[in-house]
Amino acid sequence: MSELVARTGRHQQRYEAGCRLIAGCIPYRFRYLEGDNNGNKSDDKILEVLMINSTSGPGLLFPKGGWENDETVEEAAAREALEEAGVRGDLMHFLGHYHFKSKTLQDEFSPEGRCRAAMFALFVKEELDSWPEMSRRVRSWVTISEAMQCCRHSWMREALENGFNKWSAGGMIRTMKATNQVSVDASDGVKNHLLQPNF
Template identity: 60%
Template sequence: MDGSAGISRVASSNGDLNPLVARTGRHQQRYQHGYRLVAGCVPYRYRSNAVSNCTDIRQMIEVLMVTTQGGPGLLFPKGGWETDESVEEAACREAYEEAGVRGDLKGFLGTWDFKSKRQQGDCSPDGLCRAYMYALVVTEELDSWPEQYARQRQWFTATEALENCRYEWMQRVLDQCIAYLSNSNNS
């Protein structure tokens, strides 16, 4: 998990490269000890209007969040980690499919366990998920992407993003991302 993975196109289930098709289904999902394994990221960019002598990373970056497919709330791109990809590839794929961005993974933020109400009973009887989350610096924001009609994306300051996180565990992910970027920025 060196954080250098990136993908430019996503393979469809029949092996053809198709840049505008999101993977669906659970037949290639990874499970471990009753947990569905998911990968995701906190997409961020440096603000163009950030003051050059600013040292607070929260003032220097914006983070990208997406709407959920099934209701209110904002979250970071994440989804199933499949058997034919690395965790880093899965995180990049989810950023592409859900948020329409490509970028470079800059750091592994950690793992978080959560219970998914939506996925309850789907191969994991209790709906338990384990998320592997990364910081992803956005290098490209696409005009078209697989879930553009199912989700909206919006850039927020780090403070606004903390206030808008649908789930408490995602607030902890963002806190960890801010700490990681602060340490990276000061070294």
């Protein structure tokens, strides 16, 4: 298997109306709850999302980065998940566009650092032992409530709360109000609900 290498530089970066275009995702998985004291296995599942550390300060992030000219927005989101978090999977749903400003992303095409991120839900099927940014990134699987508390950026919390939770509330995934976690019935299946973003 060839070595995976992260893309660098901004020579292929997409811009629109003074905004740097970003693609990212909220990776997720289902974890079975532990069984009872008699050794019986549980059929209950907990939904967890994967976050990574920020390289510029405290708090956790979802994988995201620049959308480039030679790829679709879906390809960019999947690439960022692989480069930053070392995961592969299926893009299940388009969560929406989220606007933010970044001092580190200011350049001649976006002097104010304005960005527009297209975010997706990514169902994780493979978690790699080695990935391009593993020397700079630490992965953390957390519950929805934990993610809301430790997320570094408000726009990412919005993507989780308004995008991910609204999508997942359609019957497949239900919030357990008593524990503030998310539970999935064993009979529920994962269906592909990928929606194309409008650009």
